[in-house]
Amino acid sequence: MARFAWTKSVILRFGALVFLFQLIGAALVLAIVHQLTQGELEATSRQLATELRDELVAGDLAANEANGNDQARGIAAARATIAARLADGRDRQEVILLVDARGRALAGNLAAWPPNVAAGNGWRVIDLFRLSSDQPERMGLIATALPGGARLLTGHVVETDLRFGGIMEEAMLSALLLALPLALLAAWLSARLIQSRVRGIVTTAQAIGTGEMELRVPIAASGDTFDQLAIAINAMLDRIMALMGELRLVTDGLAHDLRLPLTRLKAVLDRSLTDTDDPAAQAALGRALEESDILLAMLTTALLISRTEAGIGRDAFVTVDLTAMLGDLQEMYGPLADDHGVEILVEAVGPVMANVHRELIGQAIANLIDNALKYGGTRIVLGVARTDGRLLLSVADDGAGIAADMRDEALRRFGRLDAARHMSGAGLGLSLVAAVARLHGGTMVLEDNAPGLRVVIAMGDGDRTMAGSS
Numbered sequence: 001m002a003r004f005a006w007t008k009s010v011i012l013r014f015g016a017l018v019f020l021f022q023l024i025g026a027a028l029v030l031a032i033v034h035q036l037t038q039g040e041l042e043a044t045s046r047q048l049a050t051e052l053r054d055e056l057v058a059g060d061l062a063a064n065e066a067n068g069n070d071q072a073r074g075i076a077a078a079r080a081t082i083a084a085r086l087a088d089g090r091d092r093q094e095v096i097l098l099v100d101a102r103g104r105a106l107a108g109n110l111a112a113w114p115p116n117v118a119a120g121n122g123w124r125v126i127d128l129f130r131l132s133s134d135q136p137e138r139m140g141l142i143a144t145a146l147p148g149g150a151r152l153l154t155g156h157v158v159e160t161d162l163r164f165g166g167i168m169e170e171a172m173l174s175a176l177l178l179a180l181p182l183a184l185l186a187a188w189l190s191a192r193l194i195q196s197r198v199r200g201i202v203t204t205a206q207a208i209g210t211g212e213m214e215l216r217v218p219i220a221a222s223g224d225t226f227d228q229l230a231i232a233i234n235a236m237l238d239r240i241m242a243l244m245g246e247l248r249l250v251t252d253g254l255a256h257d258l259r260l261p262l263t264r265l266k267a268v269l270d271r272s273l274t275d276t277d278d279p280a281a282q283a284a285l286g287r288a289l290e291e292s293d294i295l296l297a298m299l300t301t302a303l304l305i306s307r308t309e310a311g312i313g314r315d316a317f318v319t320v321d322l323t324a325m326l327g328d329l330q331e332m333y334g335p336l337a338d339d340h341g342v343e344i345l346v347e348a349v350g351p352v353m354a355n356v357h358r359e360l361i362g363q364a365i366a367n368l369i370d371n372a373l374k375y376g377g378t379r380i381v382l383g384v385a386r387t388d389g390r391l392l393l394s395v396a397d398d399g400a401g402i403a404a405d406m407r408d409e410a411l412r413r414f415g416r417l418d419a420a421r422h423m424s425g426a427g428l429g430l431s432l433v434a435a436v437a438r439l440h441g442g443t444m445v446l447e448d449n450a451p452g453l454r455v456v457i458a459m460g461d462g463d464r465t466m467a468g469s470s
Contacts, residue, residue: 015191022183082107101149119145187416
């Protein structure tokens, strides 16, 4: 089984993309909330400072000018208003400073005019000491020039707002940290959802590949892309099944039509061989009989391969002791092996029960034994075992074997290697074995037996074989 390449996994990339977008979305939302909060706090502080300035400037100072009173009376009235306002303590966050043209403090809760603040420069945020505090505080200030050279500084302490902003930042950082596992969970769930839908398609395709052609990809009735893919695949499978049915009818009819005249031909040759006394004619008729037998065997085997690859016979699976089956084949081929000077052995540890097609498995092993008798050496070993959850049937010999670069040719239907061309046969034996292996959800592999050839039929996992493949 090929190692899963996580770095190239589309599902992993999809999950990573979902995680990334979830994280970016959470970060953007938190950044927007932070920006709006900070902007709102600053706007509120600036509005309070502006309203305080307008209240003072538009109050006593403007009233005295409108009544024709001198500027000194307006400043004096403003000083009294500021003192009363600070004494009242209605807003403990207010910052007020009124200075004359020489920069001397006339009223307010600041000791002196900040040197880095000029009148008319708009909103400023700086750290200053209020008269009632021994610690510097962050303040938002607006400086205003008054008639006669006086200046007014109004503002609001934003320390509390900044502290609230800090709390908001910590809360947003915590929310972002919380968004990380949530984004991971969303990515994992999304990947699992995609993987589950794809796994259903893969599982069905694998089962169909083993011959269970009646299966179809499940449809969730959601109308999404996966359902459209499932519908397209199922339609394709229906079409394939229809074509296979038509092909099966044609091949069955053709096999029946060919078998009948071949059988008649063989019967005529048999009678002719009996009726003639001419040695030359008898030899020719004998060769013709052999060729007719080979042709009938080829036709039967080709038909059996086609039916096996179409999955026909799956309903005939029964529980079989494969160890006992190999023993029966050893006993059946024993006399023929003795004639060839070949020893047949069985290697198995106890009974090995499996749910298989008894006749087809027996035919496959018999084909392999025939090949080993023809092309092998002096020893044939039949084996059955369960290894790593797979049921393995094997036939090994100690002959010349098949070179690695020639094994694909040996597996091709009607393919015959040079060493086999002088012997009878049609080149269908290994093709039938491979078809039987596929019918049982497995594969056939040619291995080097050092020396000789080892043919292994690996039939999926043992538990599935025991339970049947349907």
